[in-house]
Amino acid sequence: MSQVNHRGFAPVVFLTALIAMLAVPALTLAADPSGEWLGKAKNADGDEFEITLSLEKVTGGWAATLTDETIGDVELTDILVTGNSISFRYQPQGVPFPAHFLGTYDPEEDQLAGTFAIRGSSRFVKFKRISGGDMPVAAQTEPKEPVRIRHDYRLGLNGRLSYWGAPHTVKDETYNLNDVTSGAGGNLDGAVYLYIQDGFCLYGRVYRGGLNFTDDPDKLGQWDEMGISSESYLTLDGWDLGIRGFLGNKVFPKSNFNPYLIGGMGKVNWELNATGRGSEVLSIERTPLEGSDWVFNAGIGCEYELSQKLQLEFEWLWRYFRTEDDVLWADVDRNWSHTHAWVFSFGASYGLF
Known part of the structure; x- marks a missing residue:
């Protein structure tokens, strides 16, 4: 009798453990998008150039910069990383209106891709990791669409x-x-x-x-x-x-x-x-x-x-x-x-x- 109970108890323990593992929130399974990423984009003439995205987890949020061959380093603003979604605002000094990035991080493939949108036009860019990526990211709601800017001047x-x-x-x-x-x-x-x-x-x-x-x-x-x-x-x-x-x-x-x-x-x-x-x-x-x-x-x-x-x-x-x-x-x-x-x-x- 005790052996029957023991055999019946083992599957219950196994199923309970499996359910608990599946119930673990995504933050324990997801990789971290922090680190350096290399992407390629095309300018207005169709010429391809490289850009580097650096993401860093800091106290209270995220810090990031975007670097290209012509403008150099630009500090990003309005950075939002929620779950596998990433958004930020990119506006180099002297440029009258900003570009808004909305993208997705794929933890399985360890890839980052998204779209830069500026005043009705958009460019899709895929990034490849250069370094970093160890910390978990809490899964939350999708980032909101950036608020439309109607008066991009003072x-x-x-x-x-x-x-x-x-x-x-x-x-x-x-x-x-x-x-x-x-x-x-x-x-x-x-x-x-x-x-x-x-x-x-x-x-x-x-x-x-x-x-x-x-x-x-x-x-x-x-x-x-x-x-x-x-x-x-x-x-x-x-x-x-x-x-x-x-x-x-x-x-x-x-x-x-x-x-x-x-x-x-x-x-x-x-x-x-x-x-x-x-x-x-x-x-x-x-x-x-x-x-x-x-x-x-x-x-x-x-x-x-x-x-x-x-x-x-x-x-x-x-x-x-x-x-x-x-x-x-x-x-x-x-x-x-x-x-x-x-x-x-x-x-x-x-x-x-």
């Missing part, structure tokens, strides 16, 4: 053409001069962009704009003595400082469309002209309707990438001009107040460096 310029609409809030059909303006096209502005991050930039903008006046005689009749007519023009020229935050990598990661939010403030030089921009400035009780005041803005827009440095831009902006002054124009009828404008614009921006 400084950009922008120019645009805009149409200014005239929003009004009128109660009980009681109008003042700011409620009888109308939309005007052909307005211009230009901006400088400073990209703090790929998805965030500061901007400085100058603009040349304004609003026309309605051609409704019933609304304009009460200001005949002032000289207000359908030919009058409210000149609004100024500058803004503000911020833009881009949402493209969150909502459209694979699209060339890159929506953004925008907000800012600045100063406006304004005047109410009798018969168009640059003409006589009209007055209320002998006080000219002109000044320099604060302006605030907020809106939404969208870029569309045409090339690495060139984007089209569409923008919808609300501007609030603090043109009212109860001391200068304190007439009984309150003929003058603050000014609002909707700005619909289209233009292009170009990245410099």
Whole structure:
């Protein structure tokens, strides 16, 4: 009886040991990709050249360099080694945009292969080990695809053409001069962009704009003595400082469309002209309707990438001009107040460096 039990017990022990061995995580079975690797790639002319990849396990992660015959040693960044997958970012000094490598290490064949991708083009490279490779690598999740870089520069310029609409809030059909303006096209502005991050930039903008006046005689009749007519023009020229935050990598990661939010403030030089921009400035009780005041803005827009440095831009902006002054124009009828404008614009921006 005891012999039967003994014979039955041996296979159980063997199976238990086998299951335990199979259950050991991959880190005890996988070789280590650390060491030196030699690869061959082709340049734009089709000529083959050698590159050397050095991977080293350090405290808290990995360190790596890539060496070729023309550029020399380049320290790699964003290095991620998870399981048998390897990714990193390669950007030599002076090169405006980086290449991203995504590859796989084969522990059985002790080989490393992957693809260098840069702005839509890619090159496949196989590496052969030169030295190293003793430490285990923990098997984890696959590395994430590198985040798309949309603004591979710090400084950009922008120019645009805009149409200014005239929003009004009128109660009980009681109008003042700011409620009888109308939309005007052909307005211009230009901006400088400073990209703090790929998805965030500061901007400085100058603009040349304004609003026309309605051609409704019933609304304009009460200001005949002032000289207000359908030919009058409210000149609004100024500058803004503000911020833009881009949402493209969150909502459209694979699209060339890159929506953004925008907000800012600045100063406006304004005047109410009798018969168009640059003409006589009209007055209320002998006080000219002109000044320099604060302006605030907020809106939404969208870029569309045409090339690495060139984007089209569409923008919808609300501007609030603090043109009212109860001391200068304190007439009984309150003929003058603050000014609002909707700005619909289209233009292009170009990245410099």
